[in-house]
Amino acid sequence: xxxxxxxxxxxxxxxxxxxxxxxxxxxxxxxxxxxxxxxxxxxxxxxxxxxxxxxxxxxxxxxxxxxxxxxxxxxxxxxxxxxxxxxxxxxxxxxxxxxxxxxxxxxxxxxxxxxxxxxxxxxxxxxxxx
Amino acid sequence: xxxxxxxxxxxxxxxxxxxxxxxxxxxxxxxxxxxxxxxxxxxxxxxxxxxxxxxxxxxxxxxxxxxxxxx
Numbered sequence: 001x002x003x004x005x006x007x008x009x010x011x012x013x014x015x016x017x018x019x020x021x022x023x024x025x026x027x028x029x030x031x032x033x034x035x036x037x038x039x040x041x042x043x044x045x046x047x048x049x050x051x052x053x054x055x056x057x058x059x060x061x062x063x064x065x066x067x068x069x070x071x072x073x074x075x076x077x078x079x080x081x082x083x084x085x086x087x088x089x090x091x092x093x094x095x096x097x098x099x100x101x102x103x104x105x106x107x108x109x110x111x112x113x114x115x116x117x118x119x120x121x122x123x124x125x126x127x128x129x130x
Numbered sequence: 131x132x133x134x135x136x137x138x139x140x141x142x143x144x145x146x147x148x149x150x151x152x153x154x155x156x157x158x159x160x161x162x163x164x165x166x167x168x169x170x171x172x173x174x175x176x177x178x179x180x181x182x183x184x185x186x187x188x189x190x191x192x193x194x195x196x197x198x199x200x201x
Contacts, residue, residue: 013133017140025166028143031173035135038180042187049191077192 075109
C-alpha cells in the first residue's frame with residue numbers, strides 16, 4: 001500500500017509544480033508533467049516485473065511454446081507506451097495526435113496478435129473430429 | 131529518481147523566467163532570449179535523458195529484444 005501513497009503523493013506534487021510554473025513558463029509545465037509521469041511509470045514497472053516472473057513460471061509449467069507469451073508481454077509493453085505518449089499529447093493540447101498514437105498502437109497490437117490467432121485456430125482444428 | 135527532479139525542473143523554469151525578466155528590463159533583450167532558450171535546452175536534455183532511460187527499462191523488461199521484422 002505504501003507504493004500507492006508514494007504514487008499519489010508524486011502525482012499531487014507534480015500537479016502543484018505544474019500549476020506554479022504554468023503562468024511563469026508554460027512549456028516547463030509540460031516538462032514537469034512528463035517527468036512526473038515517467039517517475040510514476042518507474043514505480044509501477046517495479047511491481048510489474050515480479051508479476052512477469054510469476055507468469056514466466058506458469059508458462060514454463062504449462063509447456064505451451066513461449067513465443068506466444070513473449071508476444072503477449074510485448075503487447076502489454078506497447079499498450080504501456082502508447083498510453084503514456086497519448087496522455088502527454090492530450091496534455092499539450094493536441095488530442096488528435098494522441099488519438100493517432102493510440103490508433104497506431106492498436107494496429108501494431110493487432111498485427112502482433114495474428115500469430116496467436118492462427119495458433120488458436122490450429123488447436124481448435126485439431127480438436128474438431130475429422 | 132524521485133521528487134527532487136520535479137523540483138529541479140520547476141526551479142530551472144522559474145530561474146530562467148526571472149533571469150529573462152531581469153535581462154529584458156536592463157535593456158539586453160537578445161541576451162534574455164538566449165538565457166530562456168538555454169534554460170529550455172537544459173530541461174529538454176534532462177527530460178530526454180529520463181525518457182531514454184524509460185525506454186531502455188521497458189525494452190529490457192518486456193524483452194523487446196527479439197525484434198519483429200518490421201517493429
